[in-house]
Amino acid sequence: MRVHLGSDHAGLDLKDHLLTWLVDQGHEVVDHGPFVYDALDDYPPFCLRAAEGVASDREDGHESYGVVIGGSGNGEQMAANKVKGIRAALVWSEEIASLARDHNDANVISVGGRMHTLEEMTRFIDVFLKTPYSNGERHDRRIGMLGDYEKTGNLPPLPESALGARS
Numbered sequence: 001m002r003v004h005l006g007s008d009h010a011g012l013d014l015k016d017h018l019l020t021w022l023v024d025q026g027h028e029v030v031d032h033g034p035f036v037y038d039a040l041d042d043y044p045p046f047c048l049r050a051a052e053g054v055a056s057d058r059e060d061g062h063e064s065y066g067v068v069i070g071g072s073g074n075g076e077q078m079a080a081n082k083v084k085g086i087r088a089a090l091v092w093s094e095e096i097a098s099l100a101r102d103h104n105d106a107n108v109i110s111v112g113g114r115m116h117t118l119e120e121m122t123r124f125i126d127v128f129l130k131t132p133y134s135n136g137e138r139h140d141r142r143i144g145m146l147g148d149y150e151k152t153g154n155l156p157p158l159p160e161s162a163l164g165a166r167s
Contacts, residue, residue: 006050011069077110
């Protein structure tokens with residue numbers, strides 16, 4: 001599988017570690033930078049490119065995922081989620097990494113390079129990449145609502161139970 005990487009200066013050490021680790025796991029890696037430490041760099045140019053790479057690969061029918069990394073992972077997740085077709089999950093535990101794939105079919109993982117050890121983050125990414133999507137009906141329905149909104153900008157209808165609460 002192909003894995004796209006993007007970070008900022010706070011995620012550079014993990015990104016560099018992942019380049020080797022992912023290749024050792026048999027993955028093809030695309031590094032979108034940064035390539036040198038710059039304490040003043042901005043994450044959007046790197047994380048948007050990583051997410052665009054995932055979206056483009058998937059559109060072409062390839063199995064592809066992304067890893068975006070920053071100090072907290074919050075901004076990097078927000079950047080990745082701006083790309084059409086991307087469902088990026090901020091992950092802080094193995095359980096969240098698994099649920100991101102199993103329930104949400106996330107295709108990008110975001111981690112905080114200042115929040116966890118290198119070993120913890122590597123485990124999160126390993127769990128994320130190894131966990132299949134459940135294809136559960138309720139999960140498909142919810143993901144479909146998000147995809148429809150992304151395409152049309154139309155909000156999904158409220159459920160009947162919510163309509164009664166408004167009266």
